[in-house]
Amino acid sequence: MCRSIKTLRPPAMPEVGEEDIRAAALQYVRKVSGFRAPAPHNREVFDEAVDAVAEATRRLLSELVVRGAGTGHQHEPAAGR
Template sequence: MCRSIKTLRPPFTESVSEEDMRAAALQYVRKISGFRAPAPHNAEAFERAVAAVTAATADLLATLEVRGAAKR
């Protein structure tokens, strides 16, 4: 689907920044909306979607348990 989105969980990535999560969210929203950059009348909805996906990503990564990985 989104080939430029990299895996953000251990062991693939040791540390993940807010910027990494937002970049992945932006790529996802771009892909599903079909817009690289939204028109001005859609900008607020686009940014809300990016923020929601970023928050969901942070929640997911904070609660995933990876077998054999050291606890943080």
């Protein structure tokens, strides 16, 4: 898919911040839309898509169970992120 999107789950990345999640969401939307930056008339829908992908990513990371990443419990991103 998009090689510039990093793996965000442990152990590849033990601390995931909001900036990491937003960057991955932006890269995904750019790849899917084919636009690095949207035209003014597409800005709102582009930004909404980035928000939706970021939220889905937060949810995914908070609910994943990663075995072999220490305790074997769910991975929870740092508070406030």
